[in-house]
Amino acid sequence: MHIVICIKQVPDSAQIRVHPVTNTIMRQGVPTIINPYDLFALEEALRLRDAHGGEVTVLTMGPPMAEDALRKALTYGADRAVLLTDRHFAGSDTLATSFALSQAIAKIGETFGSPDIVFTGKQTIDGDTAQVGPGIAKRLDLLQLTYVAKIVSIDLNKREITVERRSEGGTQTLMSKLPCLITMLEGTNEIRRGSLDDALRAARSRIVKWNAADAGIEDLTKCGLRGSPTVVKRVFAPATRAEKAEQIDTTEKTPRDLADELIAGIFSRQPALEDELAFDGDA
Amino acid sequence: MLNMKRDTPPPAAGRASTKRELPEHFKDYRHVWVFIELERGQIHPVSFELLGEGRKLADKLGVELAGVVLGPAGEATLYAVAEAFAYGADLAYLVEAPLLEDYRNEPFTKAMTDLVTTYKPEILLLGATTLGRDLAGSVATTLLTGLTADCTELDVDAEGSLAATRPTFGGSLLCTIYTLNCRPQMATVRPRVMAMPQRVNKPIGRVIQHDVPMVEEEIVTKALGFLSDGQSSNANLAYADVVVAGGLGLGAAENLKLVKNLARAIGAEYGCSRPLVQKGWMPADRQIGQTGKTIRPKLYIAAGISGAIQHRVGVGGADLIVAINTDRNAPIFDFAHLGVVTDAIRFLPSLTEVFTHRLSPHSRDKLAN
Ligand SMILES: Cc1cc2nc3c(=O)[nH]c(=O)nc-3n(C[C@H](O)[C@H](O)[C@H](O)COP(=O)(O)OP(=O)(O)OC[C@H]3O[C@@H](n4cnc5c(N)ncnc54)[C@H](O)[C@@H]3O)c2cc1C
Ligand SMILES: Nc1ncnc2c1ncn2[C@@H]1O[C@H](COP(=O)(O)O)[C@@H](O)[C@H]1O
Numbered sequence: 101m102h103i104v105i106c107i108k109q110v111p112d113s114a115q116i117r118v119h120p121v122t123n124t125i126m127r128q129g130v131p132t133i134i135n136p137y138d139l140f141a142l143e144e145a146l147r148l149r150d151a152h153g154g155e156v157t158v159l160t161m162g163p164p165m166a167e168d169a170l171r172k173a174l175t176y177g178a179d180r181a182v183l184l185t186d187r188h189f190a191g192s193d194t195l196a197t198s199f200a201l202s203q204a205i206a207k208i209g210e211t212f213g214s215p216d217i218v219f220t221g222k223q224t225i226d227g228d229t230a231q232v233g234p235g236i237a238k239r240l241d242l243l244q245l246t247y248v249a250k251i252v253s254i255d256l257n258k259r260e261i262t263v264e265r266r267s268e269g270g271t272q273t274l275m276s277k278l279p280c281l282i283t284m285l286e287g288t289n290e291i292r293r294g295s296l297d298d299a300l301r302a303a304r305s306r307i308v309k310w311n312a313a314d315a316g317i318e319d320l321t322k323c324g325l326r327g328s329p330t331v332v333k334r335v336f337a338p339a340t341r342a343e344k345a346e347q348i349d350t351t352e353k354t355p356r357d358l359a360d361e362l363i364a365g366i367f368s369r370q371p372a373l374e375d376e377l378a379f380d381g382d383a
Numbered sequence: 384m385l386n387m388k389r390d391t392p393p394p395a396a397g398r399a400s401t402k403r404e405l406p407e408h409f410k411d412y413r414h415v416w417v418f419i420e421l422e423r424g425q426i427h428p429v430s431f432e433l434l435g436e437g438r439k440l441a442d443k444l445g446v447e448l449a450g451v452v453l454g455p456a457g458e459a460t461l462y463a464v465a466e467a468f469a470y471g472a473d474l475a476y477l478v479e480a481p482l483l484e485d486y487r488n489e490p491f492t493k494a495m496t497d498l499v500t501t502y503k504p505e506i507l508l509l510g511a512t513t514l515g516r517d518l519a520g521s522v523a524t525t526l527l528t529g530l531t532a533d534c535t536e537l538d539v540d541a542e543g544s545l546a547a548t549r550p551t552f553g554g555s556l557l558c559t560i561y562t563l564n565c566r567p568q569m570a571t572v573r574p575r576v577m578a579m580p581q582r583v584n585k586p587i588g589r590v591i592q593h594d595v596p597m598v599e600e601e602i603v604t605k606a607l608g609f610l611s612d613g614q615s616s617n618a619n620l621a622y623a624d625v626v627v628a629g630g631l632g633l634g635a636a637e638n639l640k641l642v643k644n645l646a647r648a649i650g651a652e653y654g655c656s657r658p659l660v661q662k663g664w665m666p667a668d669r670q671i672g673q674t675g676k677t678i679r680p681k682l683y684i685a686a687g688i689s690g691a692i693q694h695r696v697g698v699g700g701a702d703l704i705v706a707i708n709t710d711r712n713a714p715i716f717d718f719a720h721l722g723v724v725t726d727a728i729r730f731l732p733s734l735t736e737v738f739t740h741r742l743s744p745h746s747r748d749k750l751a752n
Contacts (some may be wrong), residue, residue, distance in 0.1 A: 101440035111552075112681040140732065150701060193529065194523075194530060194532070195523065195524065195527065195528075195529065195530070196402070199667070200667065224675075225552070226470065226552055228533065228550075228551070228673075229530075229531070229532035229533065230516045230520070230532065231516070231519065231520040231523070231530060231532055232520075233520070234488075234517060234519075234520025234521050234524065235520050235523075235524045236490075237521070238521050238524035238525055239524060241654075243488075243489075243603055243604055244488045244517070244521060245604075246488075246513065246516070247513045247517070248516045253615055260397075262607065265418075265513075266513055267422065267486065267513050267514060267609075268420075268422060268427060268512050268514060269422065269423065269425060269611055269612055270609055270610050270612045271604060271609070271610045271612075272485070272608075272609050273488070273606070273607040273608040273609070273610075274487070274603070274604050274605065274606055274607065275605045275607050276603055276604040277603050277604075284396060286667070290532070292729055296537060302414070305497070311492055328529075328563065329527070329529035329562050329563065329564065329565040330526055330530070330531060330560050330562050330563075331559050331560065331561050331563055332558050332559070332560055333559045333560065334559040335551070335557070335558045335559075335560065336556065336558075336559075337554055337555075337556060337557070337698075338550075338556075338557055338695075340717060340718070343718055344714075344717055344722075345704075345716040345717075345718075345720055345721055345722035346720065346721055346722065347434070347711070347716070347718040347722045347723070347724060348721065348723045350723065350724055350725050353731050354733075355725070355729055355733035355734075356733050356736070356737060357459075358723060358725060358733070358734075359730070359733045359736070359737035359738070360736040360737055361700065361739060362705065362721065362723055362734065362736075364739055365721050366682060366705060366721065369703050369720065369721070370681055370682060371701050372681060373681055374742075375627075376624065376681075377625065377650060377738075377742050378742045378744070379651050
């Protein structure tokens, strides 16, 4: 079985700082990580390979430094890593991103064997759209299984796959066919500690680096800014509320006094609430 | 480079060169459409929130607002059509087929793209639910058009283009995105981000029924089963009128009962900040914020939550925010309306007790006399 998993290198967003005047992201010194959601997909890919045999290829599109993310994925046990990097990809939106990635996946298929499953994370923490996975599926004409909580079974002979996927009001069980694209739900597994062997291998491994032409992309107008139907017109900081919270004075008050005062404050601002709460609460 | 996908504005030069003229064949794309999400007979309320928002856009543009209903022939589907009118639609597009019973990507994508290419809307809105996000990505890619995901604000500018604003970088910044030279302009919006419009009793209006030739045999993916969550927290938290939430400031898993007790006393739902989910103190569907639920209660009480931007974006729609925190400089006080600088672990039991007392019928009778 050949599994391709798409990962993205993202800034460790908890530590992002925004320049107070220019409203741009201050990237300098911001550590990068593998998009946390992608680790669930990676682990699932590795488990499937361990159970059924085969190979796991990790793919990322990004700047040259995204190689770090790939190397990290190799230390977890991925077999091969492909970095898709080209200035022409700069400014890609989800449509252009899914175009480039799908072309690279097709090329991976030609070069290393057709994938049976393509995995992506549920979403990224920087782009945060959850659309790149479905975009790839559509472009490669793969059956699309999103928000997968569990892979129930795979029958490689019949090329059948059964999964449980999260829907708004419950869990849906779907049976589909390979090849398919799966976006993995978070919290479904835990990324393994890579073995020492894998770490050594990762350090030695050569990462396959492709530019647009290497990936077989001829039409550059479908890439990057030019290939993106959406444009960012304006970036701005969320408005702060003019006034701060009104503080209840706590000096020399018992918790009960404080509670009295807070509740009075709540009901004076939302008078209708008192009746509603009395009605709802099982007090 | 690519990593900057939607994180930062493209360089000024790049931006200027993206100012493209809308191709002639897109100029007859008109009207605003809202996908009415119907799953297993249930309409997701986000559809109504979108109709409210779509109404405003349509009025600004001077065009019609349509609800799009995809489902099997039957009562639930008809009801969805009726509700679309009750929440503001001028007309409805309806595709009825037995294979639209359970949600599956293939037939829904087919039905939706068929409708779009036949009737040509300029704006198409969907809920950013698991279903809506699964569908929107496929539809946008099939139509090769732009899609702005998880918007928090929608507007049309002077030239009639959709201005879709969404948080970026985990909510640290907002950006406004346009789809310049493609139609329809697509956007998804998370449940509870937009206000619920007033429902008005109104007869069913114009319904355009559209046939999409599809046979079950050609649909590869089969729905084998569905296990409903029942009346679990999932829907309730997002749509609760009163929410009490705890954060890391509560210090230990067992202190979460203080939050639950208060919630029970006042008939509220309870939730939490993300670290509590990561620690396994609370299930993921209780998380409030950017990567959790967006809530819009009349009253939100946050105890031991610092108010990080990712939390804040999930609660900004609350009418009244009360924060309990030991640190008077905690960022939550920048957007809460009422604050108490105190130890939540000591304070919550008293708050629960006083609330209980005040809300009990007995004490209320006394007050009335
Ligand atoms: C991509 C991304 C997505 C995220 N999504 C979310 C999300 O959806 N939701 C979310 O909540 N977070 C999210 N976060 C995390 C967010 O950035 C914060 O780290 C998190 O909200 C902090 O949780 P907290 O307020 O409970 O903890 P802390 O920030 O540690 O704050 C604890 C607070 O408790 C106070 N405190 C301490 N002791 C007491 C006491 N005895 N009584 C009262 N107060 C006390 C402290 O003063 C402090 O203000 C996300 C982060 C990233 C990077
Ligand atoms: N530049 C990229 N390179 C590789 N995979 C990506 C890239 N961008 C997005 N993905 C994949 O698509 C998923 C969804 O991303 P997004 O649509 O940005 O939320 C991610 O979890 C990744 O698996």
